[in-house]
Amino acid sequence: MNLLRFALDNLYRRPARTALTVSAISLGIAAVVALTSIAWGFEASWQKANDARGTDLIVTRIASENTMPSPFVAEQVKPALSAIPHVREVVGLLSEMLTVSEDAPPVFVFGWAHGSYLWEHLELKNGRWPAEDGEAAIAIGSLAAEMLHKQVGDQIEIEGRMFGVAGIFESSAMIENGALLMTLTQMQQITDKPGKVNILNIKLDSQTSEADIEAIKAQVRKTLPGFIAITSGELVQKNAVVRISKAMSNATILIAGLVGALVVFNTMLMSINERTREIGILLALGWQRRTVVKLIVGESVILTLAGGVIGILLGILIATGLEHLELMRGKIAAIFSFPFLFSVLGLSVLLGICGGLYPAIKAARLQPAQALRQE
Amino acid sequence: MSIFPPSPQTPILSTHKLSLLFDEGQTRALDGVDIEVGEGEFVAITGPSGCGKSSLLNLIGTLDTPTSGDIHFRTQPYSALRDLSLFRRENIGFVFQSFHLLPTLSALDNVLVPTIGRPGDHQERARALLTKLGLSKRMNHFPAKLSGGERQRVAIARALINDPDIILADEPTGSLDSANAAQVLDVLDGIRREKELTVIMVTHDASVSARADRIIRMRDGKVDAEVAA
Structure with missing residues (x-):
């Protein structure tokens, strides 16, 4: 006892x-x-969705705290960003949560610049990627395919326009697996936001040090009023939701x-x-x-x-x-x-x-x- | 016939002008009680209901604190004790009228309750005590399955588990029939003699108090008489 x-x-x-x-x-x-x-x-x-794309810095509006920051005209800032030392690529991204089927809940629809590095981390399981910027085609995540009961060759109506399902992909980021993916130009058209993006993804070269990253952040703040360059972690932390x-x-x-x-x-x-x-x-x-x-x-x-x-x-x-x-x-x-x-x-x-x-x-x-x- | 004379030569316990007031001083339970109890003595405290015998036992057992006066254990005054519960654990064993066994514990576990929190394995000692008290086959029985006499013997084993110097028994046969009462008294007296324990027993039953070496009669919170049994 x-x-x-x-x-x-x-x-x-x-x-x-x-x-x-x-x-x-x-x-x-x-x-x-x-x-x-x-x-x-x-x-x-x-954060995983941003990290998986291999983005080093994200440029967004300084005051925006939405899950996807408020859209802005990419060309306002893109040339200045491309000119910064160590910046290898500047890629626009536009996203919305949209209802694409009456039988399924809303899904994320991403528009990525065609041919940019953003596509590289995805694994195509079936079909192909949209062939060109102007093609009315989408690739869908494996989970989205399951939820929407769609396969390669099917049609999906998004914001009144019909898109063909060109391919089905798998991503290490769960949000992307549940999303639809089209080219940035197509996304700008269907959401009526020509030339606009939520964020600009910056890919830096392999010689970039931590100090260089801090310097780039400081330069963006100084030279691009109203904009901020932050890491994906900082973007998520800033998110009001x-x-x-x-x-x-x-x-x-x-x-x-x-x-x-x-x-x-x-x-x-x-x-x-x-x-x-x-x-x-x-x-x-x-x-x-x-x-x-x-x-x-x-x-x-x-x-x-x-x-x-x-x-x-x-x-x-x-x-x-x-x-x-x-x-x-x-x-x-x-x-x-x-x-x-x-x-x-x-x-x-x-x-x-x-x-x-x-x-x-x-x-x-x-x-x-x-x-x-x-x- | 007691192995000790009625007037103790070596007091293990003595009270000095012990008083206890209840109800904010309205009720006087004890009024200047002076008694001495010798080593190994068997003392019965008797008297009518409300005369203060249980109150005296509670004070001796450190379950209550006196309003005035003091008690000495050998040469040690209670008022100088820093840890009454430790003193109680090491020197005093209690036997109650209604046994106070824990219903969900077996006889063996009930005996072990006072050892909880003490280092060491006390199982063997508990088993030996229960065997000595004739309960070797009832160790794993729960109190509800034991007779009144058996329950009181478990309670006696429990009182002995910490090897005390004094056993304080409050009406230990009060809930028993005469046969079981005699058996319990035999056990208590036998253990006392064997271990040279001091037993102070409160009882209102003359046939029970007759088993003691000495009887202290109380009335109205005072010692009325002390007589050899």
């Missing part, structure tokens, strides 16, 4: 209360895990933490009120007060740790379920990192200690004779 077994036995003696408390904590932890992994996944998905989703996940952590601690606090307080006489017996039998504190805090931590483990599994299940919702498919890949999951377990333990400490001290301070008189 040791303290752990005794604590487990005490929790086992009150199965309904133990189950309810663990359920409440696990729901809170599940919300934390699901929301945070989705928020991180959202951020990482965008990413920031809102992270703020929501932080708020959830805070709320779940507070509610969890209160639930545990209430449970343990009720438990020691019911067990006053038993605690009196333990004290009479020679238990030291610190052993009583260890017992109550131990019970509390067992509850929150169990809630934490179940909550993590539930959170992973919820996030995975959300990923597979038709509306979310191809847009979010939740991220479950081990450090984060261990932190959640750490949070669970902290909840147990915080929620159990006051009831434990209260129990340890009981006068044994008074506690024994309690019915």
Whole structure:
């Protein structure tokens, strides 16, 4: 018989209360895990899409904080950027989320400059790429093909214009797998944004150092008012949706933490009120007060740790379920990192200690004779 | 016939003008109690209900603190003890009228409860105690499956597990029929003699107090008389 077994036995003696408390904590932890992994996944998905293209710097409007920054006329800035030392290629990108089928949720449609390096990271699984800038043809990601039930040779109507599916591709970035891809010129035409791009992707030469990159950033700020050159990570960080989703996940952590601690606090307080006489017996039998504190805090931590483990599994299940919702498919890949999951377990333990400490001290301070008189 | 004389030669325990007030001073449970208990003595504290005998036992057991006065364990005054629970663990074993066994633990685990948090493996000692008390075949039984006498013997084993110097028993036979009561008293007295323990027992039953070496009669919170049994 040791303290752990005794604590487990005490929790086992009150199965309904133990189950309810663990359920409440696990729901809170599940919300934390699901929301945070989705928020991180959202951020990482965008960054991965930018990184996969091999882009070194992205030029965008300085004030734009949309998922895809506000469009601007590429020729305003492209010549100046091309003239900067170490800049090998400057490529425009225009994107929109569009509904292309009544049976499927909206999908990302990307317009990339024909023949640019942006296409190079994609793996063509079937068919071919659009042959020229003016061809009304698209390539579709493998996930988009599945969602839209399209294959090579089929037609897709986008913004009132018919496009032939020329090829199906695979990308290491999940967002691209769920997207449709056409040439920049075609995209500018169907969205009525001639000459406009959301961002300009800059490919630098292999001799470019970190200091050179900083110098390019500074030069853009100086010579192109209203524009900024940033890395893909910085672009994602700047994104208002990413920031809102992270703020929501932080708020959830805070709320779940507070509610969890209160639930545990209430449970343990009720438990020691019911067990006053038993605690009196333990004290009479020679238990030291610190052993009583260890017992109550131990019970509390067992509850929150169990809630934490179940909550993590539930959170992973919820996030995975959300990923597979038709509306979310191809847009979010939740991220479950081990450090984060261990932190959640750490949070669970902290909840147990915080929620159990006051009831434990209260129990340890009981006068044994008074506690024994309690019915 | 006691192995010790009725007036103890070597007090293991003595109280000095011990008083206890309840209800913000409205009720006087103990009023200047002076008693001495010798090493290895078996003392019964008797008296009518409400006379203060259980309050005295609680003070001796450090379960309560006196309003005034002090208690000495050998030469050590309680008022100078820094850790009462540690003192209780090392020197005192309790036996209660209603056993106070934990219902979800087996007899063996109940005996081991006072050792939780103490280093070492106490299993063998617990098994040996239960065997000595005639419960070798009931170790894994839960309290609900034990008779009243068996439960009290488990409680006695529990009181002995930390090897105390004094056993404090509050109406240990109060919940038992006469046959079981006699058996429990035999066990208690046998263990006392074997281990040279001091036993202080509260009882209102004259036939039970007759088993003690000495009887302290209380009335209205005071010692009324001390007599050899």
